[in-house]
Amino acid sequence: MPEENSFPFVRELNELRRGRGLEAADLHQRIGPCLRAACGIDGADQPAAAREKLVLRLTALCGRLPADLRLAALAAFGLHEEAAGEFLDRRISWLASVLDRDPRTARRRIDLAFRRLDELLGAPARERDAHPLAGWYVESMKAMVRLDREPADLQEERRIVAEVDELDELVLSFSVPAEPGSDPVPDITADVLFGGEIVEARQVSASHAQFVMRLPSPLCLGQRHEYGIRFAPRRTKLRPYYVLTPLRRCEEFSVRVRFDRADLPSRVWRLNGVPGRVIDDGVDSGDALTVNRVGEVGLEFHDLHQGLSYGLQWSFDAGTG
Structure with a gap:
């Protein structure tokens, strides 16, 4: 037929x-x-x-x-x-x-x-792509941002799925844009909590670092793996937002930010799939969030679009942005 x-x-x-x-x-x-x-x-x-x-x-x-x-x-x-x-x-x-x-x-x-x-x-079997975005996608990611300590840090837990056989390393990226006039060297560190070990650190630019994490054992096609990692920028002043801008497929993303209760922002708003320029302009999205009594805000996102940003932004000013 x-x-x-x-x-x-x-x-x-x-x-x-x-x-x-x-x-x-x-x-x-x-x-x-x-x-x-x-x-x-x-x-x-x-x-x-x-x-x-x-x-x-x-x-x-x-x-x-x-x-x-x-x-x-x-x-x-x-x-x-x-x-x-x-x-x-x-x-x-x-x-x-x-x-x-x-x-x-x-x-x-x-x-x-x-x-x-x-x-x-x-289709013919694809050869393994050496590009850092090849080989796996994020099924779920949970992030915890601590702004109530010095220096601030970010803890991530991810569940990934291998898209190739013999996946044995992940290239993990982390960016910390600097405030104008601040120290341009971020000096970002990474510490694996579970699920792998850092074997190489790369300072790509003043605001961006990459870390190569070796897995406990190679993953097969379709196999899932969970790991936890903590990033810490050695910078005293950070931009007033936290976002994930996925460059690979990401199905679920949740984030919780813990602010210093002695210095809470006046406004916090959701960023749900916005271009990077919107964040740079600092315009309030109108989707207001409430900081709870212990100083935390939590969010969830699903089926994220690659290249757009998801997370939250805040201001310590009383104005409307």
């Missing part, structure tokens, strides 16, 4: 989504020859090993789809935690409710996702 000739993996993906999807007890018997070749599954693999290779490969490729298609594919396969274990019709109903569409539209979204996966599965 033309469909199968044009999209050789689609028929096999459709077979996998039947019943309980990738949770099916007979999954290893339903993996077609095209998928076996694409996922590196050979005749010597036991059912558990075949399942692992297939799930890791499809999870990684789903991560390269647009958000709606990623959701559709994960639901179809039974890989989404809220749809796992259900039969296909119920998973499609769940997807339709999340997308706020009818089941027919949800099915079309799955079909489109499978066609995109077909393209990815059929």
Whole structure:
């Protein structure tokens, strides 16, 4: 059939989504020859090993789809935690409710996702990219900024997902823009709390540093890893904001800032996906935040856009910015 000739993996993906999807007890018997070749599954693999290779490969490729298609594919396969274990019709109903569409539209979204996966599965294997942004993405990040101590510091906990095999190092970036007229040398330090070790520090510019962190062991494609790290700039005066500007995919980001209760800002506002120039101009977004009685403000963001900034900004002036 033309469909199968044009999209050789689609028929096999459709077979996998039947019943309980990738949770099916007979999954290893339903993996077609095209998928076996694409996922590196050979005749010597036991059912558990075949399942692992297939799930890791499809999870990684789903991560390269647009958000709606990623959701559709994960639901179809039974890989989404809220749809796992259900039969296909119920998973499609769940997807339709999340997308706020009818089941027919949800099915079309799955079909489109499978066609995109077909393209990815059929593409030649990519060589490992040496660029620091290659190889992994951030599934979740939690940040704690302490402004009630000297010097101020930032503690991050991240859960990442490997997009390549044998991922053994991460390049981590940290920027501390200086106030006009202040010392231009940030002298940023980094201390790993768990999940790796710093093997190299690079002072890229007066405001930006990079740290190479070696992982405890190499990660496989689709494997998750958690680590914690503390950054500390040796600078007494900092710009009045904290933002994350993701240059790689980032699904969830939460931040908590603890201010000095003896010197609380007069205003704090949310920055929800803004260009960097907006932050530099210091314009109040109008999305006001309240500092609680222990001097803290907490925020959460989801499905961040690369190149835009998320976080909060504050002012010690009584004016409107």
